[in-house]
Amino acid sequence: MNISKGIIFINNINTFDINKNKIEFVNIDCEYCQTKQELFDVFKKLDFPNYFGNNWDAFNDSLYDLGNINIKTNKFLIYIYLKNLSLVLSKNIDDRKIFLEIINQDYKIPQEKEKMWMDIYFLVDKSYKNIFEKQETI
Numbered sequence: 001m002n003i004s005k006g007i008i009f010i011n012n013i014n015t016f017d018i019n020k021n022k023i024e025f026v027n028i029d030c031e032y033c034q035t036k037q038e039l040f041d042v043f044k045k046l047d048f049p050n051y052f053g054n055n056w057d058a059f060n061d062s063l064y065d066l067g068n069i070n071i072k073t074n075k076f077l078i079y080i081y082l083k084n085l086s087l088v089l090s091k092n093i094d095d096r097k098i099f100l101e102i103i104n105q106d107y108k109i110p111q112e113k114e115k116m117w118m119d120i121y122f123l124v125d126k127s128y129k130n131i132f133e134k135q136e137t138i
Helices: 036-044 056-072 093-103 126-137
Strands: 002-004 007-010 023-029 077-083 107-111 116-125
Touching: 007 126, 036 056, 036 093, 056 093, 116 126
Parallel strands: 007 116, 023 077, 077 116
Antiparallel strands: 002 007, 107 116
């Protein structure tokens, strides 16, 4: 398993060890996220706030808000598995670049009262690692 900021590259989701007691696990099929609006619609189902503004700044902010929501449910780690990553935002390369930059951040959300961190990681099949390597050279 390789980790690059907010991305964990895995061999096989079926063999990835998940202790579900303190973890929220979400499965997103990127086949249904080929446009920016489709992607936003899918992610909104993850308890994005009602005020989500359908833009990249709001998307980034809403990922941080996920940490605040899940800490209240006693979950301390969120894994978001991105299935079929090669299809994500395939209809707009500029949007794809922005999305990849956003998810390749370090999402450690401080929880002041509890003195702990809420982590969000995106799980990506290891075969897609080259997408992120190309991203860094652009």
